[in-house]
Amino acid sequence: MLALLSWFFQAVFLAVVVYFALYVLLELRVFLISRKVERRELTELSHPGAEPEMDFWPPVSVLLPICNESEVVERLIDAACQMCYPAGTLEILVLDDSSDGTTELARVKVDEYAARGVDIRLVRRSSRKGYKAGNLVHGIRQSRGEFFAIFDADFVPPSDFLLKTIPRFRDPHLGFLQTGIGYENRDVSFLTRFQAMEMGHQQYVTVGLSEDGDMASLSGSSCVWRRACVDALGGWNASTVTEDVDLGYRAQFGDWKYAYIRDVVSMSMLPETISAFRIQRERWGRGLIHSGFKHVKLVFHHHMPLMKRMHALSVMFSSVLLASIYGLVLLSLPLTYLVRFDGSGVRWGGLAFFVLVAIWALVNAFGARKGAHLEDRTSILKHLWDTYRYIAMFLPMSWYYFAGGVRALFGVYGDFHRTPKGKEGYRSVLPRINTVLMAGEVFTFLYSLAAVWVAVRTRNYFLVPLDVTACFGFGMVLYWTWKERRAV
Known part of the structure; x- marks a missing residue:
């Protein structure tokens, strides 16, 4: 029975890794196109053309x-x-x-x-x-x-x-x-x-x-x-x-x-409060996952080149991918307990996953800074620390999208809660889903901590980077929750 469970968990783990690999390769392609557009726009700014006359004002x-x-x-x-x-x-x-x-x-x-x-x-x-x-x-x-x-x-x-x-x-x-x-x-x-x-x-x-x-x-x-x-x-x-x-x-x-x-x-x-943020992202995850599955048939029925079809699937199911990362967090404990990672398939799959995460993190952080127009210069160590914190926050987000996906699976499509902006979140009456998501944060923090403990006890350290990052990411949001409650 344990052997069967081990093979099942390994198969799920490798499936997510393959899914993530395709997503990273497609995003890297788009990233390079964005860089080309950026360079072209800089050239156009240095050699401005004449402004066309506009007479189209409907x-x-x-x-x-x-x-x-x-x-x-x-x-x-x-x-x-x-x-x-x-x-x-x-x-x-x-x-x-x-x-x-x-x-x-x-x-x-x-x-x-x-x-x-x-x-x-x-x-x-x-x-x-x-x-x-x-x-x-x-x-x-x-x-x-x-x-x-x-x-x-x-x-x-x-x-x-x-x-x-x-x-x-x-x-x-x-x-x-x-x-x-x-x-x-x-x-x-x-x-x-x-x-x-x-x-x-x-x-x-x-x-x-x-x-x-x-x-x-x-x-x-x-x-x-x-x-x-x-x-x-x-x-x-x-x-x-x-x-x-x-x-x-x-x-x-x-x-x-x-x-x-x-x-x-x-x-x-x-949103400036963690409660407003988590409620917003659960709603987004629920809606995006619902929309992805709702329209997926059209991707295959609509005439388009293979590359455009792959990009369409990547965009529509990026939220599913983020939710599946939470699945990896949940798998980390049984994998650490049941698998020694000495089989070539799962070992290379694990190594590929961490290499892909590193590539994705660097590309994502670079694009994020460009897109957000962050021009502040920092030391390399500070930049790496900020990048790690940035990437760690995607793990709590994966939980919100996972919860949203589960709710969408059970037909909860229209449960709408507006997102209070600024500091208004401190005074807002929070819906019940906020408590559910917060309980999940506490559970995942303790669960990931237990996975680290099992890894140390069994000297099976392969997934420790994922578990430590999960502890850090969920620890951040729990700390902000504590600060928010103190401020009320």
Whole structure:
């Protein structure tokens, strides 16, 4: 029986290693494309060409979906009303699903700008059915624009946002575009810095995916959609909590083109509390994994070259890969106890895994710093320490995605909890899932500690680097939880 279990655990371990290897190779390819684009853009900056004349200014509706965002709603409306665009072709709709004082703050701002001649309206509905997706569907029914520019409540778009994005839609096949995102509170703590780097890495990779014409997973804010594209796809789907990703996948499978404009940057805010972060990432993991499995058939039915098909699978199932890393953490204890790693297959598999992790860590951290525009210079030791902490945080994230994947497996698709930004998380009433995730953190920290102890007792040290890193990563989030509770 023990031999059978040993073979089973080894097979699962090697399957994850092979999966991870394919992902790393594909990401490395995209990373090299992004580097080429970066060098080309630097050349273009040093030899600027003439600015083309722009006479393409169709009607645009700016959609601002909000729900209980009293801390940021006023600055959002201010920023939206300061965007430049030809008079008579721009309307702003504040789509308010709030149940607190946010509504009154928004109403005062809307009335203030309406009195100045700005075409702006406050749009409310009778229920929050469908959450953000339902709010957007309701909003576009009230709109008249040929294009929708969408900004979440914590975003601040630049004043020239529309002037730089709308002309791209001269191409009738361009269905939507995504722009860059920066973070105002990036340097508040290591938690916010980690998030900025992780998002920066995603943006840096998206540059390469866009350049190569590969499928990408795009954000639902700081973006522009063509109405004809949204109508053709049937709008946002409330059956998933990542309605933006779902609509993006459907658009790309529907042969609509997308564009990614990195040099147009809207500023946003990150969660500053570990509770808000873990709730957000469980929701993202649940929605992304659900969307991946929901659309996987289209990857094989849709006509595309093999490399593009592999990139599509890599993008759609990157969340599954992250969740499977948590599976490796759980396997570390039985593997350490049952396997001596003297078989050539599992030994080479283990070595390959750690080599791949090192390559992925260096490439990911480099892309993260580039994407997040982190220009601070540090010593090599400090840089390596920060990189290790950055990589260690992916292990708690793997738990959140694992939990989200399990919930998606059991049909929990619509359990939506908005993410409080800034320090608001300290005062928010936390949903039950926060306690469940926190209990999992405690369990995994102790479990990984036990795996290290077994490794020392049996002198089987092969998986100790994984277990020590898990202890470190989960130890960080537990420490932040303790600090957060003390601050309440």
